[in-house]
Every structure is written in C-alpha cells, then in structure tokens.
Amino acid sequence: MSGTGASVIIIGAGATGLSAGWWLARDGVDVLAIDRGIVGWEASGRNGGGCTHPFSPLFAEEQRLWPMMDELLGYPTEFRPQRIRVAFDAGQFARSAQAARDAARQGFASEVLDIAELRRLAPLVGDGVHGAHLHRFGGHANPHRTVQAYAWAMQDHGGQVMQHTAVTGFTGSGGRVSGVHTDRGTFGCDHLVLAAGPQTRRLAALLGIDLPMAAARAEMIVTEPLPLMPLGGVDGNGLYGRQTLRGNLAYGGGPHEWIDPNGIGATPPPSTPLMRQIAGRLARLLPRAAHARVIRSWAGIVENTPDGRPVIDRFGNVTIATMSSIGFGLSPASGHAIRDLVQEGACGFADLSSLRLSRFERLEPDWISRQGWQPPSGAGTSGQAGSAGRMLS
Amino acid sequence: MIHDPASIAGRTLTPRERTAVLVIGAGPAGLAAALEAARQGAGVVLVDENPVPAEVMEEDIPLLFGGRMTGAVRNRAAMLEAFIASDPAIAAAFDAGVDVRLGVAAWGLYINGPGVGWLPGPLAGLSDGARSWMIGCERIIVATGRRDMGLAFPGWERRGVLGMTAALRLAARYGALDARRAVVLGSTAEALDGARRLHALGVGIAAVIETASAPLDDPGTLPLRTGCVVRRAEGDAEGVTALVIARRGEDGRPVPGTDLRIACDTVILGIGAVPMIDLLDAAGCRIAFSAALGGHVPVLDDAQRSSIPAIAVAGDCAGIGAAKSRDVTIAQAEGRRAAAGRAAPDGARAGPGHDIAGYRLDWVRATLLAADDEDTHVCRCEEVTAREILELRPPRYLGWPDRGRNRRDLRSLLGAGPPNPDQVKRLTRAGMGVCQGRRCREQVACLLALSAGCGLGEVPAATHRAPVRPLPLAVAAGAEEAAMAAHWDTWFGMKSQYLPYWEVPAHYTAAGRDAPDQGDGE
16 A cells, blocks of 8 residues: 555545535545546536435435535535426426425425416526426536536645546455555545446445446537526426526436446547437427527436435445436535535434435346346447337437 | 337437438548549538538638628628639539538537447438438548637737638638738748738738747748737727737747837738547547647548548548648548548658647747736637636636635646646636637647646647537427427436435335335335
8 A cells, every 4th residue: 555545535526526525624534536537527517507306305405505505615606596397288297396395395485487477587488388387496506617616625625636546446345445446556545435426336346335226328408698587497398407607508308328337438428419309309498599509519427226316325434425317416415414424424414214225125136127227239330220210300 | 128218229310311421521632532432333422511601600600700701701692603613623523423512511420339329320410501400321521621720819809800711711712801901920831821822812911920930831922020929909890900019029028119010901810720620529539639730630540530430531620731731632632542441552641740739839828828918818709818717717707706715726627637628618618609619729728738838739629519510409409209208307207216205115126116105115
C-alpha cells in the first residue's frame, strides 16, 4: 500500500457520491472521491434535472434541502421550485393525481390547473390538453452546475476529488475493506462507499455482494433558447425535463435501450434517431415551441434495479448506493442518508427499509429475461430490419 | 422472448429510403467519390446543404459569413443555378446517374456500436428545411469540407467580419460577396491564396495582417504587415468601416501610440482552416489531433476508412494542408479511394501542412488575452468573454454574486487531467449556442491550453452532437405511434418504481412485478 488514503473513500464522483462526500466533509471527515472520468460526466450530468420524487422515503428531505442548496453549497445549482404535469389523456392524469396524493400524505400540496392558469404559467402549452396538475413541491435544477457545486463544496470542506482514476480492486472483503486499488496506486480507507452508477454492480461483485441491476441508454434533446415561461418545470407526454433558466427546452424520454455496460468507457455512446421521437413528443407537449430548433441530443447510461427503486444499504464498512436512474433529484437527501449510514450506521431522518438490498433475496436468477431487460441480441448490425418490427418513422 | 414494452426492443426503424452509397458534400472530394461509386455501378445519393437559405447564412451557418452576402442570396433558384454552374463535375454527376440533392443537409449519422444495438444498419438523417427523414445506406462517404476558425477581438461581431472559406464560397461559387476593400488576418497558405483569389475577383486587399514576425507562406505582392496586434474593428450600422491594429511589443501586448487605422468594409479571418468533422465526431468515429492536418481529424486507414468501417472520409474534412488546399486533385483522389475502398499508393497521401498549434495559440494570445475586454464575447451566442471562460464564471443571467469564497478557476477543475472544453462549456455555457460552437470552439481550446500551459493537442475536442445543424422540433419530429409514448408515461415504464415507499413489499420478485401488493409485507 502506498500509504495514502482517506478515512472514507467514495467510488463514483456523480451526484450521489459527491453529495455524500460533501455531507461527510462538512462533518470534518477525511474523504476522497474517485472517478474513472470527470465529475458528473455520466448519468449525473445527462438527466432532466427533476427534483420531484414523492414516492421515495427521501422525498421529505429532498424537498427540505433543495431550496437551501445554493446557500449550503456556495455555488449555483439553478434550482427552481414547483412542477407542472401536463396530461393528454385520463391515464396520464391519473398518474399525476397519484403523485399528488402521495405528496399530500407527506404534507405537500398540489392543485388541478384550469386551462387559463396553465397557459399563464406555461405559455408554450397548446391545445388538446386533458388536464394538468401544479405540484407545489419539487422542481428542477441544472445537473451540470450542481455536480460541480458538490465537488467544489466538498473540496472547500477539505475533501478530495481524484478524476481519471480507475478502480481495479480492493484489499479485504466480507464487509471489511481496507484499501482501494487503482491505476494510480492503492489508497487505504476505514470505510468505503460505492456510488458508481452502472459500474456499482461490477464493483460490488468484487466484494462478494450481489447487487442486481441492468443498464439502459436513455436520450435527451435540447433546443435553442426561448422566452422564459413563468414556470419552467413543465413535463408530461412521456417526457421529463425543463426549460432551463437560459430558456432552452431540455427534455428526455423513451423508449430506452437495455445495454451491456461492460466495455463502455466514461464517455457514453452517441444518441440515436430517437431524437426524432422525443422532438415529436415535445412539439405536442409545447406546441407553441414547435418552431424552436433542436441544437443537441445526447445519451446517458443509467442503471436500474429490478424494481426501479434505489438501494442504499450498509454491509460492514461498505455502504452501497445505487439510485436506479432517479439519483440526481434525490442527491441532496441521498448524500445525507449515506453520511448517516457511514457515521451512525443508520439513517436518522428517514425509513430506508424499502431501499434495503435484502428485498431482492427471493429474486429469480433469470430476472433480467423475465422482465425483458436483456440487450437486443445482435440487433441489426447490418441489412434489413426484421419484418415483425413496428415502424417508427 | 419477453421484451420490456417500454424499451426499444422489438421495434424497428424503417428508413424512408435506402441507397447503397451516401456521399455527403458536393465539393471536389465528394463529387469524385460519387462519380467513382456510380462508375462501379453502385446506387449513389449525393447530398449537399448548399445553397443554404439566406436567413440561415445570416446566422453564420454553416460558415462564418459575417453578414457579407449580397441580396442575390435571397433568390434560392439563382443560388442553386450558380452553385451547379460553379463546378462542371456536378452536371457530370447528374449525367452519371448520381441522385444529386442540393439544399439537403445531413444532420446526423448513426450506426450500431458499443451501447447502441437497435439500428437496422448505417443511417443518416437528412433535411431539406421543411422536413427531415432517415436514409439507410450500406456505406457513407463524408466529404463535408472545411470551415474557418473564429477569432474574437472588439467589434468581431460586426457585419463584415467573416471567414476566408465563407468569403470564397460567396465570391467564387455564388458571385454574392458584398465586399470592396478587405483586410485579411493570417498568413497561412489558405489565407494568402484566398486573398489572391479574392483580389482576382475584384475585392481590394488593403492589408494582410500577421501577428508573428514572419509570414507562414510566401505573400508575393500582397500588402503584408507582420508583428501586429488586432485592436478592434470599427464600424457603423452597415458594418465594418476600419480595422485598428498596433505594433506588437516584446511582451506580446500592443505598443502604445502605434495604433494604425486601416479603412475597410470587410475583415477576413484566415487564421485557420478547420476540418468540418461534426458529423463524424457525433457518429462516434475516432478523432485525433493533428497539428499537421489542421486540428482534430478523423483517424483513417490507407483507404480513407474511419474507425467505423462503413464510414469513409475524403477531402478537407479528412485533414487540411497547403498541398491539398492548392491542388484539387489530391482531394479528388481521396474521394475516389474512399469510394473504391482502395489504399493509397505510396506517397499519394496529402503531405503535411504547417504546425497549426503554435500558430493558433499565438494569435489567441496576441488578440484575446491582450484585449481582455469585458464586452468582447468569444462565444457570441451565449455572450461569454475570455475572462469568464478562464475564471469559470457562472453565466451572467444567474446574477450569481461574485463572492470571494467561491471564486473558482480552471486549476480547481483540472485535477490531474487536461482541461476539458465540455466541462468548461457546462459551467460557462461557452459553445452551447445555436451556432453549435462553430464560431468559438477553436478559440476556447486555445484559451484552455494557454491557461493550463499545455499543448493545444492535449485539449480534447469539444464534443459534437447531432443534429449538427439546428433542426426545428416540428421538422425533426418523426412519426410516432401512440402506443410507444404510452409506455413511457412513467420513467422507464416501471410501475414498481412509483409505489409509495410505505406500500413497498418486503420482497420483490420478477414474477410478482405486475402485482406488487402480493408481497408478504412485514
């Protein structure tokens, strides 16, 4: 061992890992975050920026923290509160109402908007709307700015970030890890946090922990800036995103593609012609923006557990956090929870029993194929498409 | 096999049309490639975005036109005629049976690779401005040419500051350059040849400005001034009226009292001819920096093939050097090799040009860093200055207080790695605008290299993304079946994700996923 290290080493400098690092550094803990690439380069920097998860046990803390994050971090996150959910049919409206009920039970209000009020708050919305909710909770932030803010704030409190450093193995096992091997040397630690997105499964397996997850590629588009709507957090119609404070419309949605994350480096794969589907759906959600020009599209790789819910759990001196593709918005709270697990052994502000790994004890070994989550096998490397396929465009 | 209905599995993209060979770009290399492929009997579609509509040219897309177009560009039919007449090979391509489509832009190339497996084969996204569609192809030959490196100085946003490639496009192809008296910046072979050609077409060359003490190439009889710093472009509502230069002192800064005002209506940037690699980079072709080939270029084999075998590259977008700029047969030979899949005979590949790295860094040092002007935007779309880029300041519209505690600069970002323009872009927005970085990306790379004290080649290329030309939502939109959207009403279409935490069963199984309340809750 090279003799360097930290009390707590965090693998993965994304939103979750850096938030945890910041929470720990604020407590005076000697903490080091390691990433194979650049901070926030993977899914943490490629999402829609939504901060609205009323089904999560971390919801109340998510809502408590976001309005304070600029001040707490000392750097801008571009957080803006509240969210409008536009529904184009009864099914979409019912799902939005369910979110409202889940939030109401936790003390957060929503209201159904009439068309005039919807138009006032979101003038880019057009006709054909079935209904809309204004959630007086949640909101959105700028993922790029926020992940960098975590990294800088963590450093301001004495934490360290090492970029371009790939983890190759560990010293110890069985819930007692004492060192992290990397391509830039070995680093000792008293506690290890795994928060490496789609890589978390592979890293956990090195420690003998089976963390079921699959990786998928999801895509987003962004338009040129448009005049700011009074409320930029408008989504629906199968899209997630926001109008940025600069005025761009940044939205993503499915369908996603299940992929094999092995062999994919820190730079995610390119986007695909799904851009056209997202553009079409956005033109329906915000028809008064149909003239706005798309100037970028991109893809990100996100991990999902079998039930789509995070795992935040501790095993000996190893804490594992996989946020199952909803990590950005929850990151202020998930970092707090990880800090609690590392320092106190249990989360002091929320009941994380629904996020325990043990819920998968009875999971079938072939769950991926049972759920249809396998990557398309040898899909279309050449030649004609299968005749059974449905035509997209 | 079960498919996740919310995923792409089981769905197929059927492109509207197919061709054996798609050639992108109707310059010398693209035309030679299309003619060669047709000669071999392949079905060939040749697209070129030119002539682009006047209002798009006004936005410096795809070249830095600087608003110096005559009214002729508003007549699309006449522009089309002029474009066809400007190169007899276009008519030859029509005659050879090539499906030539002018005014059609390629905005994206797509192919399966790591992390993408659902595509039915190589695809390209095309648009004629009113609609967009996908074309399937067996092979793609990219011959998208070059554009000009931007250079920020006070007044560079005025009408009349344009790139050399843009000036030649307007003057030589369309007869639509609105310039009488020009100052040329730079003494590269491309800048000096261009100046001579513009002079022959009736544009007065008031001066050629070089910031170094000696020119890169032989200026001949051109009115060259070396060792100069550009101070500002002056102008009025019509555009540029003069360029003010000064002598460059030992410290690299302008020598006080040496300001010289050169009357002109046009300032032409000839600092750097840049390979137009946007489609290739966005598609995932391997890109590497080559100081001898004009900057970031695709990595090619001897037969012009990129790291994606179905995509070949020819002409200036494969690399720019003085020899290729002067001898059109080099680009044409590349085009024919790309079409035939033939390796180059020894010595037939384009020789290297000058080392662009030091040259471009020197111009940026002498101009951007010397000016240090709070109103000179390196990124014009997002209005970001050189200082704001180097200090990683949040964009002005956030109104973030300039508190001492959280002043951050490039060094705090770097760690052990080289400066990354994408990371800087995310924080400052430099390069995030509608021009898609075409005006600023080389300047930003130079600024980062100068600030970090590293070589220009160590700074990675800022990422290009599809669509590489701005595409209205309504034009970009593909036909969409309602069922596909329905599966994405919730994130990933996963009902169990949305179960409120107080209803989550103690155990989860795949078999029980559609009935999550069957669990044995504790």
